[in-house]
Amino acid sequence: MERLPLSANERGRPRGLDYPWKRDQALSASWSLALRLITPLTFIAIWQLLCSSGALGATPSPWQVLGALWSLATKPDPYLHATLWSHLGASLFRVIGGFFIALLVGVGLGLLMGWYPLVYHSLHPLVEMIRPVPPFAWVVLAILWFKIGNAPAIFIVFLGAVFPMIINTVSGVEAVDRVLCEAAATLGANSRQILWKVVIPSALPQIITGLRVGLGVAWMSLIAAEMVGVGGRGLGLIIDISKSTWKLDYSVAAMVVIGLIGFFLDFLMRRAERALLRWR
Amino acid sequence: MPPLLMLKELKKVFAATRGLPPVEVLAGVSLDLEKGSFTCVVGPSGCGKTTLLRIVAGLETASSGRVLLEGVEIEGPGARVGLVFQEFALFPWRTILGNVTFGLEVRGDLTAGERKARAEYYLELVGLRGFEKRYPREISGGMKQRVAIARTLVVQPHLLLMDEPFGSLDAQTRNAMQEFLVDLWLRTGITVLFVTHNVDEAVFLGERVVALTSRPCSVRHIYPVPLEYPRDRTATQFVEIRREILSYLAKESGADE
Numbered sequence: 352m353e354r355l356p357l358s359a360n361e362r363g364r365p366r367g368l369d370y371p372w373k374r375d376q377a378l379s380a381s382w383s384l385a386l387r388l389i390t391p392l393t394f395i396a397i398w399q400l401l402c403s404s405g406a407l408g409a410t411p412s413p414w415q416v417l418g419a420l421w422s423l424a425t426k427p428d429p430y431l432h433a434t435l436w437s438h439l440g441a442s443l444f445r446v447i448g449g450f451f452i453a454l455l456v457g458v459g460l461g462l463l464m465g466w467y468p469l470v471y472h473s474l475h476p477l478v479e480m481i482r483p484v485p486p487f488a489w490v491v492l493a494i495l496w497f498k499i500g501n502a503p504a505i506f507i508v509f510l511g512a513v514f515p516m517i518i519n520t521v522s523g524v525e526a527v528d529r530v531l532c533e534a535a536a537t538l539g540a541n542s543r544q545i546l547w548k549v550v551i552p553s554a555l556p557q558i559i560t561g562l563r564v565g566l567g568v569a570w571m572s573l574i575a576a577e578m579v580g581v582g583g584r585g586l587g588l589i590i591d592i593s594k595s596t597w598k599l600d601y602s603v604a605a606m607v608v609i610g611l612i613g614f615f616l617d618f619l620m621r622r623a624e625r626a627l628l629r630w631r
Numbered sequence: 632m633p634p635l636l637m638l639k640e641l642k643k644v645f646a647a648t649r650g651l652p653p654v655e656v657l658a659g660v661s662l663d664l665e666k667g668s669f670t671c672v673v674g675p676s677g678c679g680k681t682t683l684l685r686i687v688a689g690l691e692t693a694s695s696g697r698v699l700l701e702g703v704e705i706e707g708p709g710a711r712v713g714l715v716f717q718e719f720a721l722f723p724w725r726t727i728l729g730n731v732t733f734g735l736e737v738r739g740d741l742t743a744g745e746r747k748a749r750a751e752y753y754l755e756l757v758g759l760r761g762f763e764k765r766y767p768r769e770i771s772g773g774m775k776q777r778v779a780i781a782r783t784l785v786v787q788p789h790l791l792l793m794d795e796p797f798g799s800l801d802a803q804t805r806n807a808m809q810e811f812l813v814d815l816w817l818r819t820g821i822t823v824l825f826v827t828h829n830v831d832e833a834v835f836l837g838e839r840v841v842a843l844t845s846r847p848c849s850v851r852h853i854y855p856v857p858l859e860y861p862r863d864r865t866a867t868q869f870v871e872i873r874r875e876i877l878s879y880l881a882k883e884s885g886a887d888e
């Protein structure tokens with residue numbers, strides 16, 4: 352039999368590397384770490400070069416931002432009334448508090464809506480009408496109801512987080528395999544047990560996706576709300592005040608912290624996801 | 632003693648939906664199962680075998696007729712009637728052990744230790760000791776089906792329903808599973824109602840083979856299989872019974888088209 356000519360793939364690397372769904376196994380730990388560091392470092396290097404060359408005008412350079420971070424972290428700025436840590440602490444407290452309230456409400460409602468048609472039909476129109484309103488648009492009402500402080504900020508976080516959680520939980524429940532519910536029923540499970548022992552675990556991957564997306568939206572909404580002074584403190588406020596005092600380096604420093612915290616929060620969620628979905 | 636299961640003139644019509652006409656599936660199925668018996672059901676594809684099992688399992692309600700288990704009408708699914716699904720239906724987020732303990736957990740009368748011990752006994756029975764900590768995706772199709780059987784047996788159902796449980800297995804695994812099932816049945820004495828497409832399988836397993844007509848189905852003929860276990864597929868009598876049922880089915884599905 353005549354041998355077919357080898358394709359580029361067959362001649363070159365081992366075949367295993369060619370399958371994108373084998374992403375995790377394909378790269379060695381050190382190689383993937385290197386890749387993960389290289390892009391951000393290159394980004395910072397280009398940024399620094401552009402600043403040094405004067406192409407970006409008054410844009411603070413990475414080096415200046417580092418300096419700004421240092422001074423924010425070490426001495427309370429007279430306009431900001433506190434150090435970076437205090438503002439960071441406030442933002443974190445709000446995002447975590449609001450996230451957990453949203454988790455209880457969002458996953459709870461999502462399960463009820465997905466499982467009981469009655470609840471679904473009663474709540475779906477309301478949910479779908481409130482959902483498109485950006486959490487930020489609620490700022491005025493939030494201040495009216497909760498005054499200035501943590502409470503309105505947590506309310507905004509809640510609004511940002513709760514809808515992705517509801518939507519994902521509902522579709523997770525809707526996608527539960529009917530056969531698994533029937534199998535549970537023939538093993539003697541009642542409907543409450545089917546909900547807890549079949550529906551929730553089945554829907555868990557999608558519930559967790561909802562939590563992840565919700566946390567991301569909540570973090571962005573919180574910063575936006577803090578920028579108009581909802582919290583009286585917070586990372587968003589640093590950006591707002593630095594704008595009036597023309598401290599661009601403080602603004603960018605706050606942006607960097609916001610980005611890093613956002614990354615860190617998502618990292619925690621991915622960890623939780625991996626731990627909870629070991630069976631996959 | 633009265634039969635363990637009595638089906639009396641079971642009829643089932645699926646109501647019209649989405650502009651589709653109603654489907655009459657069961658046209659009066661009557662059948663008795665003695666306690667401890669092994670009954671196989673064969674019939675043309677789409678005649679209503681799955682529907683029949685689902686009604687007996689309480690997952691579907693009959694349009695008319697009665698299903699009596701130990702003289703009492705079946706009202707919804709429960710642990711007294713175990714059903715082994717064709718598609719295994721294991722819980723993918725639970726380990727093998729977790730799958731088998733499920734029915735004991737929901738019953739709630741045993742401690743975790745007792746549940747584990749009992750599940751391990753049944754895993755031993757189906758030859759799966761050592762796989763307790765695996766997840767369903769980590770084991771083969773034949774092993775999955777044995778887990779499904781152990782999961783059903785652990786709650787000690789009075790009646791075991793099996794819907795083409797070996798349909799998706801390769802020929803070798805299938806034969807091994809049939810031998811395993813006969814052995815299990817001989818040891819446990821459980822009453823089995825086994826649905827299959829495969830006449831060879833039916834004659835190998837059943838004390839009797841119930842042949843259904845095409846849809847809407849009813850019982851056409853009951854073939855006794857007076858052969859000792861374990862059976863020899865090449866024995867003259869085996870081949871004879873098999874041929875008889877096959878020619879009936881060929882006629883029946885021909886009439887359908």
Ligand SMILES: Nc1ncnc2c1ncn2[C@@H]1O[C@H](COP(=O)(O)OP(=O)(O)OP(=O)(O)O)[C@@H](O)[C@H]1O
Nearest residue numbers: 645654656675676677678679680681682683828846
């Ligand atoms: N929920 C339903 N609604 C309407 N028709 C249905 C429903 N379930 C089954 N049917 C119809 O009932 C008939 C019998 O279905 P069933 O699954 O019981 O057949 P079966 O004998 O198990 O077939 P097979 O041997 O292919 O597994 C089929 O024609 C099917 O289309």
Ligand SMILES: [Mg+2]
Nearest residue numbers: 680681682794
């Ligand atoms: Mg079927």
